[in-house]
Amino acid sequence: MQVDIIRGMPSPRFHSRQDWILASQFRPEAEAAFCAQLEKKILSLADSTKKPPAVIFDLDSTLYEVCPRTHLILREAADSLSRGLPGPVKRAFNSLLESQVGYSISDTFQNLGLPLQSPTIQKAWAKIKGFWFDRFFSNEYLKHDRPYLLAPEFVTRLHKKGAHILYLTGRHDEKMRIGTLDCLERDGFPVGDPRVLLRMKTGASPDDAAFKARVARAWGERFNVLACFENEPRNLIRLQSALPKSMAVFVNTVCSDKRTLPGNRLFHLKLFPKLSHS
Numbered sequence: 630m631q632v633d634i635i636r637g638m639p640s641p642r643f644h645s646r647q648d649w650i651l652a653s654q655f656r657p658e659a660e661a662a663f664c665a666q667l668e669k670k671i672l673s674l675a676d677s678t679k680k681p682p683a684v685i686f687d688l689d690s691t692l693y694e695v696c697p698r699t700h701l702i703l704r705e706a707a708d709s710l711s712r713g714l715p716g717p718v719k720r721a722f723n724s725l726l727e728s729q730v731g732y733s734i735s736d737t738f739q740n741l742g743l744p745l746q747s748p749t750i751q752k753a754w755a756k757i758k759g760f761w762f763d764r765f766f767s768n769e770y771l772k773h774d775r776p777y778l779l780a781p782e783f784v785t786r787l788h789k790k791g792a793h794i795l796y797l798t799g800r801h802d803e804k805m806r807i808g809t810l811d812c813l814e815r816d817g818f819p820v821g822d823p824r825v826l827l828r829m830k831t832g833a834s835p836d837d838a839a840f841k842a843r844v845a846r847a848w849g850e851r852f853n854v855l856a857c858f859e860n861e862p863r864n865l866i867r868l869q870s871a872l873p874k875s876m877a878v879f880v881n882t883v884c885s886d887k888r889t890l891p892g893n894r895l896f897h898l899k900l901f902p903k904l905s906h907s
């Protein structure tokens with residue numbers, strides 16, 4: 630949580646989730662309209678050799694629904710940790726539905742009515758979170774992710790029109806590159822082409838927002854980055870300030886409860902648009 634430096638209190642200027650959406654200013658254009666506008670820009674710049682057109686895409690919860698990955702891991706946690714979990718937690722996780730899985734493990738506990746204020750529940754939460762963490766950030770489980778409806782078609786279309794596709798993710802390179810590339814290929818996203826880059830975190834990278842801002846600034850030197858698609862408000866705000874001329878597109882799926890300043894002039898996308906035949 631960001632803290633107001635002067636008073637040492639949580640600042641009312643920072644918001645998360647629904648409050649952030651309400652406090653932010655979005656442009657009035659609908660998805661189909663601004664995506665068509667983006668396509669036109671790409672086409673008009675496709676032959677530019679100096680700074681070719683490019684679009685940045687985040688992966689988790691922007692192009693991919695990660696809920697099935699978490700759901701499977703949590704069901705495995707219920708099996709493996711069964712003996713060490715208190716009755717209510719064991720019962721809830723044994724019959725866990727995908728629809729009960731939240732963005733974070735804390736959200737899932739809340740969805741299940743398991744109060745984290747209770748020390749016993751908190752202990753179970755720590756065990757389950759540790760189990761989840763080791764598996765969620767690994768190649769092995771990525772295959773359970775699902776691309777959002779029409780996301781592969783949309784990204785492919787921009788690529789065909791002449792855009793460089795720049796995947797920018799907080800996933801770790803060492804543990805997740807192979808699985809990430811396999812899934813992108815399986816799901817029909819552009820990959821394995823000189824006009825496609827995948828940038829992931831390496832070693833002791835800083836937090837996602839700082840990492841993404843740094844990479845985006847460097848890409849801004851090489852490419853004419855026309856748009857950034859991102860589900861995490863904090864990351865999007867940093868991307869927008871790194872690339873003020875790009876369209877900053879908030880992909881409204883799920884996001885963390887990390888607080889950030891409200892956005893301005895953002896584009897709002899709930900569903901990837903159906904494509905026309907031009």
Ligand SMILES: [Mg+2]
Binds near residue numbers: 687688689691859860
């Ligand atoms: Mg994301």
